[in-house]
Amino acid sequence: MNTFHRLIRLLLSGALAWVSSLSFADVTIHDPHAEDNEVIVGYIEFPPVFFTNDEGKPEGYLIDLARMLMEKKHYPWRAVSRPTRRMAIELADGKIDLWIGLATLPEFTGTTLVGDSIVSRIELNAYWQGDKKTISRIEDLTGESVVLLHGFSYGGAISFLRDPVNRIRDCSAFNHAQAISMLKVKRCDYLLNYDGPMRLELKKQPVQDLHRKRLSSLDARFVVSKKRDHAAKLLKDLEDALHELVAEGKWFLPPP
Structure with missing residues (x-):
């Protein structure tokens, strides 16, 4: 084999090795246990x-x-x-x-x-500022103004809260931050919210003289x-x- 043919063989084998290495690098190896681990x-x-x-x-x-x-x-x-x-x-x-x-x-x-x-603790609480009336149960909100979070059912209590007979004026909030802001600026006197997300939001947005009463847990x-x-x-x-x-x-x- 002359020098020219040997050179061609070397170039071809190098190219094949390079292509082969690229192919293996790009292959996603399927883990047969991944689906079982879901x-x-x-x-x-x-x-x-x-x-x-x-x-x-x-x-x-x-x-x-x-x-x-x-x-x-x-x-x-x-x-x-x-x-x-x-x-x-x-x-x-x-x-x-x-x-x-x-x-x-x-x-x-x-x-x-x-x-x-x-x-x-899936704890539904009533929140308010200052010396307002203590809320111990949902029915205590009759005739009051309450911040309610949009889309929340409040464990089925939403039908009571929205019933015109109970004269509850609600301020609708679309997230926890907005709900707390509404309470702080006194858009409504009370807020109904769950303990977990409320604690997280209060860490970012503290409220002075905030009172809380558990309604269910x-x-x-x-x-x-x-x-x-x-x-x-x-x-x-x-x-x-x-x-x-x-x-x-x-x-x-x-x-x-």
């Missing part, structure tokens, strides 16, 4: 805790928490909306892996692992289906990620 998170329609928005996507402050937890521990995940009883049955059967909420549903007995941490915990592969590991990862978020100031645990 966490199915169940939720119910209970704004602002969790709900399906107008675009058909899950939303709410416990959906936001789920997103932060999964990103921290690198779990692929998706959220599915179900009526409460169906969600509980599917969690027990293993069709749903995780629920963040009330852990005492009868379907969960013997079928789930429950986290130690109270992730959130439920403790939310991590509930993991025992049918989930490595269920105990998933629960531990969630608890660890939760406390990391708390340490970073991205989440607040309710007082004991």
Whole structure:
């Protein structure tokens, strides 16, 4: 073989090696276990805790928490909306892996692992400034002016709050920051809101002489289906990620 042909062979083999290396660099290697590792998170329609928005996507402050937890521990995940009883049955059967909420549903007995941490206290509070009348129950708002967050059902109390018979004047707010601003400038005398998002917003926007009265309360915990592969590991990862978020100031645990 003459020098010219040897040179051509060297150039061709080098080019092939270069192309081959590019091909391997650009290939996305599919992890056959990635789909198996997906966490199915169940939720119910209970704004602002969790709900399906107008675009058909899950939303709410416990959906936001789920997103932060999964990103921290690198779990692929998706959220599915179900009526409460169906969600509980599917969690027990293993069709749903995780629920963040009330852990005492009868379907969960013997079928789930429950986290130690109270992730959130789903606590509906009345807020007001100064020496206004104390609100101890929804009915005490009759004849008053109240900041209400747009789209919130308030656990079904919205029908009472909007009933003209009860003479409640409402100021509609589209987010928590706007709701607090309305209370501060006295657009309305009272504000109905949930403890979790309210605490986060008050850290950014403190209110002087603010009073609070709990109207209702439920403790939310991590509930993991025992049918989930490595269920105990998933629960531990969630608890660890939760406390990391708390340490970073991205989440607040309710007082004991």
